[in-house]
Amino acid sequence: MEKTTSKTTVWEYIKYGLFLLVTGVLSLYIVIAVFLPDQTVKIFGFKPYVVISQSMEPVIDRNDVVVVNDFAVEELKVGDIITFRTDINYDGEKEVVTHYIYSINKNNNNDYSFKTHRYFSSETEIVPDTWLLLEEDILGEYMFQLPAIGSIILFLQSPFGIVAMLVNIGIIVAVVILLKQGKKEREEFKKLQDEQEE
Structure with a gap:
């Protein structure tokens, strides 16, 4: 009887320890996501973003969640999908956008700049976006997407x-x-x- 009680107590301590660990990591993630949103990917290696436009359909639908990871700028290629901040309406406010890389340029100081484009059904129709991105505008490189749960996240926010x-x-x-x-x-x-x- 004592052995069973001892095993139960140990197991309860393990469960409690795991609960504290998970709670601590989630709390840290939430704090960083709220106060340092653009640093979340750098610290944790990934971050989810809700897609709020239809510009990437049918590849990525509106209200999908894209999960991006940290990236090495020199490893990005034309055709990769990236998530970035840019002023799409030219109203002084930057929005989060997920698009394909259209072109990559590197100047004499080794500074990169990028052009992007939305989804086009034919390669002959592709037109680049009007904005020019710098490395610091890029939030992360696309890893995978979670379909249709963005509306729930937006509601919770x-x-x-x-x-x-x-x-x-x-x-x-x-x-x-x-x-x-x-x-x-x-x-x-x-x-x-x-x-x-x-």
């Missing part, structure tokens, strides 16, 4: 979504606490019964 999420987290925490309390009370009651039977 909205004020209403944040309130709904906090309420649900509060309910889940309350349920877990009540279940643990109920389990403890049942164990104490069973222990009391066993003692009375002896």
Whole structure:
């Protein structure tokens, strides 16, 4: 009986330790994503972005999530998909865009600049985007996409979504606490019964 109890206790410590580790990493990721959003890829090696336009359909659909990784600028090639920040409306505000690389230029100071393009069904129709990107504008290189979950993420980032999420987290925490309390009370009651039977 003691061996079983000891194994159970060890396993509970391991589970608790893993829970703390995962919670700590997620919390660190969220803090960095909020306060240093453009550094997330550099620190963690990846970052997801929600696609909000139809410019890459049918390759990447609107509301897909693209996951990008860190990149070496000298390894980027024409035809690679990258995610970057640029002022697409020329209103002084930069948006996040995911497009193909159209051309790469390197000057005498070894500084890179890039032209991009949206999806075209035929190579003969390809027209480059109007903007010119520098290395610091690029957020990451495309790794893979998660279809259609972007709308959920955008909802969770909205004020209403944040309130709904906090309420649900509060309910889940309350349920877990009540279940643990109920389990403890049942164990104490069973222990009391066993003692009375002896």
